[in-house]
Amino acid sequence: MDWVKTFYSATGEWWGAAEAKITDRDHDRVSLLRQHAGAGSMRVLELGCGYGTTAAALAAAGHVVTAVEVSDRARHAVDFARQATHGRLSIVQEDFYAVRLPQPFDVVCYWDGFGVGTDADQRRLLVRISREWLKPGGVALIDVYNPFVWARWDGDEEHKLPNPDLGYEHELHERTTFDPVACVATDTWWDAADPARKISQTLRCYTPADLALLLDGTGLALTAITVAGRTFDPATAQPGSSELLHEQHQYLAVMRRL
Ligand SMILES: C[S@@+](CC[C@H](N)C(=O)[O-])C[C@H]1O[C@@H](n2cnc3c(N)ncnc32)[C@H](O)[C@@H]1O
Incomplete structure (x- = not known):
């Protein structure tokens, strides 16, 4: 952890x-x-x-x-x-x-x-x-x-553009995957300005x-x-x-x- x-x-x-x-x-x-x-x-x-x-x-x-x-x-x-x-x-x-x-x-x-x-x-x-x-x-x-919905998101990618008026300053990418054996979702993010630094959260779904x-x-x-x-x-x-x-x-x- x-x-x-x-x-x-x-x-x-x-x-x-x-x-x-x-x-x-x-x-x-x-x-x-x-x-x-x-x-x-x-x-x-x-x-x-x-x-x-x-x-x-x-x-x-x-x-x-x-x-x-x-x-x-x-x-x-x-x-x-x-x-x-x-x-x-x-x-x-x-x-x-x-x-x-x-x-x-x-x-x-x-x-x-x-x-x-x-x-x-x-x-x-x-x-x-x-x-x-x-x-x-x-x-x-x-x-x-909820695993049913996270499983459907497997392979999804999103590109989020900055919106400084709302306080979102960064251009970001997100990729979601789902492991159906462990029932774990992995949600990975990176800043477009620093694509080598990817950070992930892994979430056990029940x-x-x-x-x-x-x-x-x-x-x-x-x-x-x-x-x-x-x-x-x-x-x-x-x-x-x-x-x-x-x-x-x-x-x-x-x-x-x-
Ligand atoms: C997805 S965020 C949700 C934050 C908030 N509950 C909300 O709904 O906006 C989960 C939060 O749990 C905190 N967290 C996770 N594990 C923790 C731990 N072992 N001790 C204290 N905080 C923890 C994380 O740092 C993070 O801020």
């Missing part, structure tokens, strides 16, 4: 000016947290918070948030914490596999990031969530990469059934899935299955402590 800090710090340099802004995506996540965890002010742990936009939106909504981020994107999160979050947002720039956090939380969330490393690594993280960080009755909200197997023995159970704004019980009805097959490259897994 050595690539994590390098990849997200380098891409954060490219995109931070454009993307370190609170948008509807962050407000939607605040609503998802309320939907799955209930109303009222919660103690929230956000893993891999990136620029800290969702953490800041959660703090502005009244939650008390600790956000952990290993890459240099954390400096944007620190800026948010200094602004109008009324002291409710703390940023910890550390690896979430190593960090020590003294108090338990009502909610642990990890938006758009779960799947780095091996299955054993994911289990290690899930066990920390269940045994160290979540209070009894607490809920974990974790975005999971179907809901595989995720349920992964959870075995971690102390967490998969209780709901939200796809494209619709929530269903993974054990019964599947109103979101068309979106899962064709459209949404990730889904929100709702997990509770057993």
Whole structure:
């Protein structure tokens, strides 16, 4: 997992000016947290918070948030914490596999990031969530990469032109591949000005059934899935299955402590 800090710090340099802004995506996540965890002010742990936009939106909504981020994107999160979050947002720039956090939380969330490393690594993280960080009755909200859509992107290439008005200064190339045996997507980027320096993120994707197997023995159970704004019980009805097959490259897994 050595690539994590390098990849997200380098891409954060490219995109931070454009993307370190609170948008509807962050407000939607605040609503998802309320939907799955209930109303009222919660103690929230956000893993891999990136620029800290969702953490800041959660703090502005009244939650008390600790956000952990290993890459240099954390400096944007620190800026948010200094602004109008009324002291409710703390940023910890550390690896979430190593960090020590003294108090338990009502909610642990990890938006758009779960799947780095091996299955054993994911289990290690899930066990920390269940045994160290979540209070009894607490809920974990974790975005999971959906293999059906990533597989369809195998071989795709994109050429992204700069758009300085929006804060995108770099001319970039992206190539996506998918390994159907390991169920891992590789997303490779390079700057047109420096084509020899290619950086990649590798993301293990899980179907809901595989995720349920992964959870075995971690102390967490998969209780709901939200796809494209619709929530269903993974054990019964599947109103979101068309979106899962064709459209949404990730889904929100709702997990509770057993
Ligand atoms: C795809 S980005 C998403 C960022 C943010 N959650 C969002 O939705 O905008 C995943 C983030 O997780 C962070 N991350 C990955 N592994 C980590 C680790 N072991 N410890 C702390 N942060 C980590 C990365 O540095 C990156 O900023």
